[in-house]
Amino acid sequence: MASKSLDAGSDDKLAEFLRGASLNRSIPLRDQVYVLVRKAIVTGKLAPGAPINEIEIASRLGISRTPVREAVKKVSDEGLVEVFAQNGTFVADISRKQVEEAYIIRIALELESIKRAASTITTEQIQDLEDIINAQEIAVKRARFDEAIARDDDFHRYIAEVNDLTMLWKVVDISKAQMDRCRLLSLPSPGAGHETISQHRAILDALSRQDQQGSMQALQAHLETSLQNTLSYLDAVKASAPAA
Structure with a gap:
């Protein structure tokens, strides 16, 4: 990334994302x-270069x-911002390499997560996952894409928590920062949200049968589809960008 300089609208962008923020001093x-x-950054309120x-x-x-x-140091460690000694700190470009690496981490960890969940998941937990999918479907139908993404995360997080693998999800969540930046931008694509919901239902169906292998296959297919959609989006953005 080339060195940056402050843009005239930076204060407005900053004010927008901090508006209504309330901190708990405890x-x-x-x-x-x-x-x-x-x-x-992840939701695009602060765009690359901001x-x-x-x-x-x-x-x-x-x-x-x-x-x-x-806090900014922690965000920097995730590759979301870049620090230039003479110019300041700026939101980083979306890294294709980091997106691919994040999916490698995510697929490996979530396959282990669902492998364990398939053998222990209860009827009540299956119903909870079904409720999450239904909420996600409503959000997609109403074009509330940030809400749909939140429910998507709820679905994957819940599977990890079936066996109290909370640390596993924390590692996934941190590693997928770059991919999250693409999700809100690519989800409005025709059919993208409905495809995700259909794949979630396939995962849930396998889990409901306690089919360990089927659950893992359905999850891997889902995450690989997500990766390809993300990479296609990044390639399209790169192709449409004006020549330097």
Whole structure:
């Protein structure tokens, strides 16, 4: 990425994603600021190249710069921002390589997750997963794509939590930061949301039969489809970009 300079609309973008933010002083501020900044980047509210002004963020939130600096460092570790010594901190471009690497991690971990879940999942847990899919379907029909993505994550997280594999999901969640940036942009594509829901139902069907191999195959097919859709989106964006 070339060095950046502050754009005139940066303050407006910053104000938009911080508007209505409320911090709980009883829990670490750095963790709350991290969630705010990460969400702003992942959802596209802060686009590639947008500046991250730590002083301005601290001022708007009414806190010291220290928790903001710690939060931005954590976001930087995930490859979401880049720091230029002479120019400042900016939202990073979406990395195709990091997207592919994230899927390698995600597929490996989630296959182990669902392998374990298939043999222990209960009828009540199957019903909970069905409720999540139904909520996701409603969100897609109403074009509430950020909500649909949240329910998508709920579905995968719940499977990990069937066997209390909460740390597994945390690793997946951190590693998939780059892919998440593509999801909100690519989901409005015709049929994309409905394809995901259909694949989730196939996964659920295998789980309901406690079919370990079938569950793993359905999940792998789902994640590989997601990867190909994401890479196709990135390739299309690159192809349409003006020559440097």
